[in-house]
Amino acid sequence: RELEKQRDAKTLAKPGKPWTVKTWLTHWVETIAPLAVNENTMVGYGVAVRKHLIPALGAHRLDKLRPEHIERFYGNMQADGRKAGTIHQIHRTFRAALNEAVRRGHLGRNPVQLAKAPRLREEEVEPYTVEEVQRLLRTADDRRNSAR
Incomplete structure (x- = not known):
């Protein structure tokens, strides 16, 4: 019954070794994202993933990640003096990466969509x-070319 509940809620883990946040983000930023976005966007994704997300949340299992983990991470970033705009850029990157994990069935629900980013x-x-x-x-x- 428990397995049926997990299946119906789409939280049932796929068989095999579970993804960690680090392995999924690395796979996503190196393999999936470059197919869909331009170079400038990839630079931003790479910074958000390698500099911020992996060091802070990479050790979590993807299926065990909760909005509270993400909100604590955002709070720590604010306490370290990061601007809200930077945190929002990281939030958007993380949401895009985990939306793809949901779409591919590696994750039942995207916890980033539930997490509150700083205002x-x-x-x-x-x-x-x-x-x-x-x-x-x-x-x-x-000036010459003043109309421009």
Whole structure:
């Protein structure tokens, strides 16, 4: 009955050696992700995976990873002075990697989707005044290719 419950909840582990977060992320970033995204995105994925995710969460079994582990990791990053934007970029990378694990049946549910990332604070942007724009355009008129 327990196995049937796990099967119905899609949390039943596949037979064989279970994936760890490290082995899955390494496989994903080296094999799967490059097929779907451009080079610049891959650079960001590589940094997030190798510098942040694997050292902090790599030892966990993929099927045993919980949102609380991820939220603790985010809290530690904040305590170390990381900006919320950096944490959100890591969060998006991790979510994409584990969404693929769910899609392939290695994971029943994506714990990153349940984890709360730190709130991003939007900074108020001060627009240029009309006088500032006019001064900028006058300055640009003195240059070759001012229209550009």
